[in-house]
Amino acid sequence: MTFRLYNTFTNQKEDVRPMTPGIVRMYNCGPTVYGRPHIGNLRSFLFADVLRRWLEYTGLEVQQVMNITDVGHLVDDADEGEDKLQAQAAKEQLDPWAIAAKHTKQFLEDLDALNFRPAMNYPRATDHIPEMLEMIEVLVEKGYAYQVNGDVYFDVTKFPAYGQLSGNRVEDLVAGSRIEVRDEKRNPADFALWKSDEKHLMKWDSSYGPHGFPGWHIECSAMARKHLGDQLDIHTGGEDNVFPHHECEIAQSEAFSGKRFANIWAHAKFLQIDGGKMSKSLGNVYDLGDIQERGYEARILRYTLLRGQYRQPLNFTWDILEESKAAVENYDRLAQDLGRLVKAVESDTTIKSRGSDLVATAKADFESAMNDDLNMARALGALGTLRNEVGRGEVTGEAAAEALGLLRGIDSVLGVIHFESGDLESTIQSRIDARTEARANKDWAEGDRIRDELLAEGIALEDSPDGVIWRRV
RNA sequence: GGCGGCAUGGCCAAGUGGCUAAGGCAACGGAUUGCAAAUCCGUCAUCCCCGGUUCGAGUCCGGGUGCCGCCUCCA
Numbered sequence: 001m002t003f004r005l006y007n008t009f010t011n012q013k014e015d016v017r018p019m020t021p022g023i024v025r026m027y028n029c030g031p032t033v034y035g036r037p038h039i040g041n042l043r044s045f046l047f048a049d050v051l052r053r054w055l056e057y058t059g060l061e062v063q064q065v066m067n068i069t070d071v072g073h074l075v076d077d078a079d080e081g082e083d084k085l086q087a088q089a090a091k092e093q094l095d096p097w098a099i100a101a102k103h104t105k106q107f108l109e110d111l112d113a114l115n116f117r118p119a120m121n122y123p124r125a126t127d128h129i130p131e132m133l134e135m136i137e138v139l140v141e142k143g144y145a146y147q148v149n150g151d152v153y154f155d156v157t158k159f160p161a162y163g164q165l166s167g168n169r170v171e172d173l174v175a176g177s178r179i180e181v182r183d184e185k186r187n188p189a190d191f192a193l194w195k196s197d198e199k200h201l202m203k204w205d206s207s208y209g210p211h212g213f214p215g216w217h218i219e220c221s222a223m224a225r226k227h228l229g230d231q232l233d234i235h236t237g238g239e240d241n242v243f244p245h246h247e248c249e250i251a252q253s254e255a256f257s258g259k260r261f262a263n264i265w266a267h268a269k270f271l272q273i274d275g276g277k278m279s280k281s282l283g284n285v286y287d288l289g290d291i292q293e294r295g296y297e298a299r300i301l302r303y304t305l306l307r308g309q310y311r312q313p314l315n316f317t318w319d320i321l322e323e324s325k326a327a328v329e330n331y332d333r334l335a336q337d338l339g340r341l342v343k344a345v346e347s348d349t350t351i352k353s354r355g356s357d358l359v360a361t362a363k364a365d366f367e368s369a370m371n372d373d374l375n376m377a378r379a380l381g382a383l384g385t386l387r388n389e390v391g392r393g394e395v396t397g398e399a400a401a402e403a404l405g406l407l408r409g410i411d412s413v414l415g416v417i418h419f420e421s422g423d424l425e426s427t428i429q430s431r432i433d434a435r436t437e438a439r440a441n442k443d444w445a446e447g448d449r450i451r452d453e454l455l456a457e458g459i460a461l462e463d464s465p466d467g468v469i470w471r472r473v
Numbered sequence: 474g475g476c477g478g479c480a481u482g483g484c485c486a487a488g489u490g491g492c493u494a495a496g497g498c499a500a501c502g503g504a505u506u507g508c509a510a511a512u513c514c515g516u517c518a519u520c521c522c523c524g525g526u527u528c529g530a531g532u533c534c535g536g537g538u539g540c541c542g543c544c545u546c547c548a
Contacts, residue, residue, distance in 0.1 A: 238547080241547090243544065277541085309487090319484070320484085381497080442507075447507090451509080460510070
């Protein structure tokens, strides 16, 4: 069965068929580094990570590039207003380069904490000014773009397909929008490729003048081209990127190369908070640090953000985070229980293998759900069913090893399960031993005291028939 | 004004016209346990409303209602 992914461009699920057999070229719209990424940003990046992991699960090599926007993303209208980095720089009283460096570092640290597989490349916009200018020059030469007073605009009327991705018509955009009509533009919907502004702090010399900086959209076109070529298999982003950002990328890249830019455009839906939009005024913009401050591991957030289907809106609440914690700990327990079952087989080869068919069914269900546009909720259902079967003792012997292998495979996509309890400090181990001895002497009070004490320190004890099992909570 | 999405148990969430509507969390009853924990058994929904198509609809069509998003910076 092939992997089908929803393509925003055609509004349908399509087979993922890499142009180069075995290798997927994927470009993910990354962050604008003017602040720490919030959990909404993280959801969309995480979608890219899960997508990449699933492609790898199916045996494909993924050339993944996620850009870092460190200049040119304006806070206001597409062609007016302040550069985001510059605005933040003013607030923090730092220069924009320092702001970008600081938040780029923070971004990469957060990805690492959330167990992202590193992309092949995280190109910075400011490292690709020559590549952008090269594209702009060709677009001007070909007649797709024009310059006015040091600014360069893309003429949307020269690219008839403009609007196809988002389903917008140029006429509607103009009629319904608040795009300010600037006299220097030929058409109100034209967008900027290059801007000139003496006051801009990050600026470059070019044939258009000494004080220029790039428009937001051209960055991605130039970086995608530099690192992956003129044609991509998959291009991702948040749903808000569909228009205008990705629409503009298509126009620029295809006008430039004459080739189809991306085969599949995949977009993650927005994250909501408490049923509504996340906004600074409501004070509900959370980042990884806020989650950790409340005592949740990064992997719990990871699970919360990936447990549903990426095209369904996800409503974040603290209750859901708590629920996810319980669910993830159940997966840990399943992993560790299976580990014990496997060990039992090693020491007792007479244990019969049972449940191989159940494991095979779970595997097939998981894979077909993931192949169906990354239907994670359905995929996790298959895992839950297997978990129940293991709990009932229906999976033993060699089949337990198969189940453990499957679980490792599943977690190669999820990236949240702890398969080993880890090492225990010897002082804690000796206290556990002391408790076991007290219990042997029926000194329940002392035994319970030690158990409560360890629990307060984050070590939970469970008395199984085969001895004490501990886990971190 | 233009475009789009969603509405399934207390909460989250699958369900791609037809066996008893996945799975998770929570809750309750029971087994087990020195007590717990974990585990197991059991209980817990007819799918927003109205109309239609069909032998048969949560699933298709029409009309409502409600929520959300994009069109303007946002992942």
